[in-house]
Amino acid sequence: MIARREVILEALGQAHELEALQDSIVRLRDHFRVDHLVYHWVSSNGEQYGCGTYPDAWVQRYLDKDYLRVDPVIIGCFQRFHPVDWKRLDWSSKAARGFQADAIAHGIGNQGFSVPIRGPIGQFALFTASHHCSDEDWARFTASNRRDLILIAHEFNQKALELEPGRSQEQSRALSPREIDAMTLVAMGYSRAQIADTLSISEHTLRVYIESARSKLGALNTTHAVAKALSRGLIVV
Amino acid sequence: MIARREVILEALGQAHELEALQDSIVRLRDHFRVDHLVYHWVSSNGEQYGCGTYPDAWVQRYLDKDYLRVDPVIIGCFQRFHPVDWKRLDWSSKAARGFQADAIAHGIGNQGFSVPIRGPIGQFALFTASHHCSDEDWARFTASNRRDLILIAHEFNQKALELEPGRSQEQSRALSPREIDAMTLVAMGYSRAQIADTLSISEHTLRVYIESARSKLGALNTTHAVAKALSRGLIVV
């Protein structure tokens, strides 16, 4: 059994196309004997990418209804560190109940277990196993497969990023050391006079750094440059 | 062998104090037969928490020298998704070379493998295995233990968060909806006139929002407030 999972992961490792990912996820679903296995990427600007065994009708409905903003799985996992059973999420809101009913009507199953995955600049993805069974059976399943699901989530995310590198790149010209110093102190709230003093340079020179950083980052003003530098992980405050 | 790892993880699961974490990490190090195993938490405000087998002298030096800003492991993993071997990091800068020499002088070992872990609002932690051996031996080690290290990193992070919940909470007074609107647009680089226009309020009113947000965040100025709001995940750009 374990050997078979390894074989599938091996195939995943050798996948060179997105179709192969889809193939792997179907086989993993069959291996785990669950109704659905889904990988769901959510970009910070709201873009989505999905891959899994959900019926097309449900995927389309999810997109049409903009369920991303309602889905308690997304909302819950977005503010959580660790894998979570769907039962522990907050399904109390009216929108959530409607969503839940719609999901079950599309055959999604009453049980679920989702692993959140995060990237450097707010990237967010979910790997979810979903099934239709009793609470007891699901508890047994998650207890024995929790670690495997975490690992597969990682492998899957890595592969998905390799195959669609556009999402992970978005690289920007790096800032020079002095620019990083300057922007870091700016982000820390110090005035230009204080920063110039701290860096032992003239205030005018400081302005040159800030301006060149702003220009490199394609920012509209200093505050925007700080926001971009922070988002891109170029500075840490 | 595997059974023993399970036993240690089991003990980790039952740990109720930070000392038990320290104990677990030592035992895991012995199990993996590496020089060092380290869990390193970095808060968005620069606070650090460490736990592992590095010598005290090195930990102290790391803090004293503010190596956090130089350490290529931190910098590299901060902008990466996946576990990484230290050899694939950028050690070319002068500061990095000095850091590397200092680390080796403190017995840190020439090989390393670090697993980045991330939380909802920019929380960042590293789980690192470090050793002194040849490239070939290290490649063999990482190939066969990569998945275990990822899992342990997760378990460890979860446990560390449970035991010191203060770090995961760090709650700040939430911003009002209007303040979030204002700060989001400020972070996006628009001028106050544009923002006031967008929000259909007077520019003076807009200033009040920015000022109250700044006050709530305990920020020194608007840029600082944007940086804090971003770091705390109060706004998303």
Place this chain on the structure above:
DNA sequence: ATTACCCTCCCCTAAAATAGCGAGGGGGTG
């Protein structure tokens, strides 16, 4: 009903940001 917070508007002055012009030395790379 008192308190507290949110939203909206207006005034002020001083500081900062932006923009343009210029200059020179140092360090790598083609």
Place this chain on the structure above:
DNA sequence: CACCCCCTCGCTATTTTAGGGGAGGGTAAT
């Protein structure tokens, strides 16, 4: 060697923002 980028500094000018007041009306909870 030239070229480009990094670092450093100078000047002037205009526009924008910052941060401090005060003030009224709304809502929601205590």
